[in-house]
Amino acid sequence: MVEFIDGGITTPQGFKAVGVHSGVKYRSLDLGLLYSEVPATAFEAFTSNAVKAAPVQLMMNDNSPKLSAVVVNSGNANALTGRRGYEDAEAMQRAVAAELSIDPKEVGVMSTGLIGRFMDMHKIQYGISKAAKELSQGREADALMCEAIMTTDTIKKECAVRVRLGDGTLVYLSMISKGSGMISPHLKVLHGTTLSIITTDAVLTPKFKDTFQQILDDSMNMVSVDGDQSTNDTCVMMANGMAGGKPADDDPAFIDALRMVTTKIAKTIAMDGEGATKLITVEVTGAATHDDAVLAVKKIINSPLVKTAIFGSDPNYGRVMMALGNSGCKFSLNDVHLTIKGGDMEVPILDSGSPVFQEERSVEVVRMAMDNKEVILQIDLGVGNESSTGWGCDLTYDYVRINAEYTT
Amino acid sequence: MVEFIDGGITTPQGFKAVGVHSGVKYRSLDLGLLYSEVPATAFEAFTSNAVKAAPVQLMMNDNSPKLSAVVVNSGNANALTGRRGYEDAEAMQRAVAAELSIDPKEVGVMSTGLIGRFMDMHKIQYGISKAAKELSQGREADALMCEAIMTTDTIKKECAVRVRLGDGTLVYLSMISKGSGMISPHLKVLHGTTLSIITTDAVLTPKFKDTFQQILDDSMNMVSVDGDQSTNDTCVMMANGMAGGKPADDDPAFIDALRMVTTKIAKTIAMDGEGATKLITVEVTGAATHDDAVLAVKKIINSPLVKTAIFGSDPNYGRVMMALGNSGCKFSLNDVHLTIKGGDMEVPILDSGSPVFQEERSVEVVRMAMDNKEVILQIDLGVGNESSTGWGCDLTYDYVRINAEYTT
Numbered sequence: 004m005v006e007f008i009d010g011g012i013t014t015p016q017g018f019k020a021v022g023v024h025s026g027v028k029y030r031s032l033d034l035g036l037l038y039s040e041v042p043a044t045a046f047e048a049f050t051s052n053a054v055k056a057a058p059v060q061l062m063m064n065d066n067s068p069k070l071s072a073v074v075v076n077s078g079n080a081n082a083l084t085g086r087r088g089y090e091d092a093e094a095m096q097r098a099v100a101a102e103l104s105i106d107p108k109e110v111g112v113m114s115t116g117l118i119g120r121f122m123d124m125h126k127i128q129y130g131i132s133k134a135a136k137e138l139s140q141g142r143e144a145d146a147l148m149c150e151a152i153m154t155t156d157t158i159k160k161e162c163a164v165r166v167r168l169g170d171g172t173l174v175y176l177s178m179i180s181k182g183s184g185m186i187s188p189h190l191k192v193l194h195g196t197t198l199s200i201i202t203t204d205a206v207l208t209p210k211f212k213d214t215f216q217q218i219l220d221d222s223m224n225m226v227s228v229d230g231d232q233s234t235n236d237t238c239v240m241m242a243n244g245m246a247g248g249k250p251a252d253d254d255p256a257f258i259d260a261l262r263m264v265t266t267k268i269a270k271t272i273a274m275d276g277e278g279a280t281k282l283i284t285v286e287v288t289g290a291a292t293h294d295d296a297v298l299a300v301k302k303i304i305n306s307p308l309v310k311t312a313i314f315g316s317d318p319n320y321g322r323v324m325m326a327l328g329n330s331g332c333k334f335s336l337n338d339v340h341l342t343i344k345g346g347d348m349e350v351p352i353l354d355s356g357s358p359v360f361q362e363e364r365s366v367e368v369v370r371m372a373m374d375n376k377e378v379i380l381q382i383d384l385g386v387g388n389e390s391s392t393g394w395g396c397d398l399t400y401d402y403v404r405i406n407a408e409y410t411t
Numbered sequence: 412m413v414e415f416i417d418g419g420i421t422t423p424q425g426f427k428a429v430g431v432h433s434g435v436k437y438r439s440l441d442l443g444l445l446y447s448e449v450p451a452t453a454f455e456a457f458t459s460n461a462v463k464a465a466p467v468q469l470m471m472n473d474n475s476p477k478l479s480a481v482v483v484n485s486g487n488a489n490a491l492t493g494r495r496g497y498e499d500a501e502a503m504q505r506a507v508a509a510e511l512s513i514d515p516k517e518v519g520v521m522s523t524g525l526i527g528r529f530m531d532m533h534k535i536q537y538g539i540s541k542a543a544k545e546l547s548q549g550r551e552a553d554a555l556m557c558e559a560i561m562t563t564d565t566i567k568k569e570c571a572v573r574v575r576l577g578d579g580t581l582v583y584l585s586m587i588s589k590g591s592g593m594i595s596p597h598l599k600v601l602h603g604t605t606l607s608i609i610t611t612d613a614v615l616t617p618k619f620k621d622t623f624q625q626i627l628d629d630s631m632n633m634v635s636v637d638g639d640q641s642t643n644d645t646c647v648m649m650a651n652g653m654a655g656g657k658p659a660d661d662d663p664a665f666i667d668a669l670r671m672v673t674t675k676i677a678k679t680i681a682m683d684g685e686g687a688t689k690l691i692t693v694e695v696t697g698a699a700t701h702d703d704a705v706l707a708v709k710k711i712i713n714s715p716l717v718k719t720a721i722f723g724s725d726p727n728y729g730r731v732m733m734a735l736g737n738s739g740c741k742f743s744l745n746d747v748h749l750t751i752k753g754g755d756m757e758v759p760i761l762d763s764g765s766p767v768f769q770e771e772r773s774v775e776v777v778r779m780a781m782d783n784k785e786v787i788l789q790i791d792l793g794v795g796n797e798s799s800t801g802w803g804c805d806l807t808y809d810y811v812r813i814n815a816e817y818t819t
Binding site: 052053054055080082084085117118119120229230231232233235305306307308311312314315317318320321324325326327328329330334336353355357358398399400402403404406407408 | 461463713808810
């Protein structure tokens, strides 16, 4: 029913976008602008880090039910910039509003990049003015917008789907995202990580908010690159209703579509974690509560020792159990089953808490399973029926290099 | 009053020790034995990881008020080894008891090394028998014991002090420890990380337990190399009373001495974190509660982004604030002062939440401060009077190398 298509942020009807070079960064595109022909019902989620960047503070204060545009700059996070930073974020909002003749409150603002530096507003103003003139629709516009919001990303995070709703309406849904470090989102509707924008021409009403949060909790909020949650992370969904039809709030096909899109992007973010060579998927089943399952998934996916072992295809699975034991999740060791999957191999490791094998040859089999681009750790806690899945990546020399040299 | 001296685990009266090669490891010493001529009052703290190694389970079950000996092997953690592992730990206890003609319940057992492999008990039995015959006193015995318990450690963690108590008694206090990875201890008396043994000839009674826990909480439990807490961590203090005099339970000089010894070892463990090139000290003051201060210290010291920035001397101090914001500690950004110290430089960074400077030249000063073997991050939250200090290390290429190749 949900069909992935070659599309991007302007694939749903009525959306235009562009990415330009404002000069905040030395060479690459550093300012993206998205515009909807009609004001779109907005769903917003922000970082729950107590230190929130100026644009996050501004959008939370505005709490606008409708957005017509979103401006995103990369290169400077406008975080730890005090009152001046807040005024700069407001100035970005006003500049976009003036260029597009819309209400400033209908302009979303996002920033990513270095923390603790004031924005060069001359460059930003120049960029906004240029972007407003170059807004357009189609795959080139999609690509420019997507590129403009990237920092250390190496893969474009973009996807689009088409889905037919229960009432027969054909709607499009698209998402772009940036983020490869400082990633352990805990996005709360109005209280989030990574910059993400979702566009759709479906009709949605504000009561979709809870479903939006739940889908983020199961997708974006289950990604972790380093367990560090950013000061800037924001996810905005704009539903401009231009496809017509009934509200899609409770439409199972729409909910499926949004879940598929956010899950796909979540996995892409994990796979593109700074320096990552492997995608790690942790699936915890048999938990007493959903919260327990989430605790276990997050502790395992954030453990530096698990992450380095997977980088080295080191069959040191005891580290998975060490992390599980530290998670605070309720279980009894004697009930635990652990399986490691990679490629088309599926290797049982622990059976009811005991190692399945001891010989060197068997250990070699674990190493072979781990020597794949995607490694899946399956843990059945055997105490209940709740489950959770999360995505992360290995911890590599390149993660250290990228982050030891970031500002230089 | 407290005087550091050249001494080790056998410096307090009545203690003998040795380290031997049992064959669990290919070449190096891998089994250490400590013996007290008279049964010593024992204080024990264990990992709070829900997955506890067999020797930890055994010692917790025994809960012995007195210990006469402690056997420690490296190379195999005897963790995730089920019933057979537990029986192996018991067999170690019995073997030591038989060799030394003591009650098995007076034998402490500690293991460190690979998780998920059964012990080679033939080698262990051979090692215990050899060690029992070679027990002796003095700096050579100290060195052998200290070496036998090391795994990826590169520095010996050993120190000794002499202190005169209130009643005039001169007592000796000594501590050895191993641990450079999987370190984020949360040692709870009878429910802890790193293997540590403290010997003293002071007289202590069981009521010293709370003071022991409090000193561990301020020292060993404030060290973090990677935020991963081991399945095996154990700290045992043996007080054999051979110095005579009154019980030292409430003696300020003794308490000072123990605090100085555990703090010195804690800092050495942090400095010797796997792959570490720098010691990071985080001092949080002005917190509303002590728990808040601890939360803030631990989150900052465990942040991969803070750790890599310090490795690269990258003046990306926004990451410190990012970590603080994620800690759950209560503060208002406008009250926060941040200072970075390194060598004899002291650089104010944030003053009441605002960056002190913006220019490139000033950023260079931060880099110079960070380019030192010890970097101190001082954060004054400005909301209260509580404080906490913790120690960690930078995250380097070598951390990744060591842990990606551990079992191979």
